[in-house]
Amino acid sequence: MTVPTPRRAGWRGPYAWIVWGGVAFFLLNLAALILSVVVNSFAVTWFGSWLPSAFTTAWYTDAWREFGLAQVLTVTLLVALAVVGLALLLGVPAAYALARRDFAGKRPVMLLLLLPVLLPPITYGIPLATVLYKFHLAGSMSGVIAANLVPALPFVVLVLTPFIEQIDTNLESAARMCGAGTRQVFTRVLVPLVVPGILAAGILVLVRTVAMFELTFLVSGPDSQTLIVALYSAAFTPGIRAAQAIDAMAVVYTLLSSALLVLALMFVNPTQIVAQVKEVTPE
């Protein structure tokens, strides 16, 4: 019996080639799919041939002007940053309380935090939209921010709770012994230690909020659309916009969100995502 050497484990083995063949097939088709959108966004016209006859960058300037991309991008960033800020402001103290205390009634609180993560956004999005319309909040930026806070806040708490649990309580006790008040313990000891977790949670919320379609779609008005909603509206009403301009916009969206993902991967390692997920399964 040979013990597998770690260095070669990935490329060898009886089924390895089947697996890598499948991966290669998937990636090949995916690359072709992305390429066909990119090619189309640069095409003058493209119909029924292998490649378009002539290329242009006009669709990008077109999309920028016609869709009011400057405004849409501003709204997207403002909404995302506001959601991140509020979720962290409310979520970090809550995560601390959950990490440090075991109290009667903790289970209902955990359930309240898990349900928004587990339920499909449409399920609470539609009643939430009705409520927001009732209070005349829907159709405005504050409505969009409120709706996006619903999945973001539990997400922050669930990511940060195990993170704070790892921090030794002795550190806090020591700080108190040296005469620090609660506020000082929080700002001088805890927050600096939790900063990596806060960054990770914040960036993941940013990525998720930019990608969140359903909730924003249900509560946004013409002036409070985020990029993904504007993109969907353009794609769903065919004939009004040129297909190439829509593709150009889709490329812009993908570039924005992959920039955010690359940023996220610089701070987050996958095990932190699992630490959050671990909380999601009540055994």
Added chain:
Amino acid sequence: MAATGAARVVLRHRLAERGIDRVLLLLVPAVLVLVLLFLYPMLYGVGLSLQPRAGGGVLANYQAFFRDSYQSSTVWKTMRLALPAALVNVGASVPIAYRLRGRFRGRRPLTAILVLPVTLGTVLVADGLLRYLGPKGWFNRVLLDIGLVHEPIRLIYNYWGVLFSLLITGFPFAFLLVLSYMSGIDPTLERAAATLGAGPWQRVRHITLPLLTPGLATTFILAFVLAFSVFPSANLVGEPANETRVMAIAAYQAAFEKYDYSMAATIAVLMGVFELLVIVLVLLWCGRLYTGSTGGKGA
């Protein structure tokens, strides 16, 4: 005065023994926001669904939903998309993540390439599917040119288009989770099995898979949640009038096309109920399958 002060201290100590003290005040703002923005609307929605617009009893909306086959068939149509999509995404992630555990050259870039499609966004994937798999798209051209088919096969504006879109957007997510669960399993366990004479297949069957089961259940649930709320792609690459009229579309149409918020709330509630039903079934099945503790990080 002194007596009441002492009583207060005693009370505070008693509460503190049960974990209730001032630290819990930190929890209040977050819980308050969730109660206002999540719990209240949810309950409001349930209440709304019990007050049918057309009258006729508390449960009239639910009866109407199940009696009208155009509405009730959406449950089956949603399941038919979400279950296979989640199963394939998790199932395909396992062997790939298994090959990618441990350290070897090319691991990091390969992982990054497999995760990156997460950023594509449903609209780009939908647009791409329409171009690439369309009758004049590259995929059909290749099939026609090598003579595999004689006319273009129809893969968009039907069930398959939506399924492909769910596979592309859901796979990176499932893969990332499975990979991190897989790397949480202590590799020495497998080596110990190998020194005891277990072959590669036996090691997978008796060591890796049992340790991975809880993680796989979690991943399946999250992948299912993601696929279950399919909405944009069902509209863009599917056949939203018929074959891919999923529950989300039915709820949306009730709310914003017929302005029947009561019916929309009904469908939204039913969506949540059916989804939680699947989650509970998975957890029960998994609890029966899995006994004992893993000791690995993937537990």
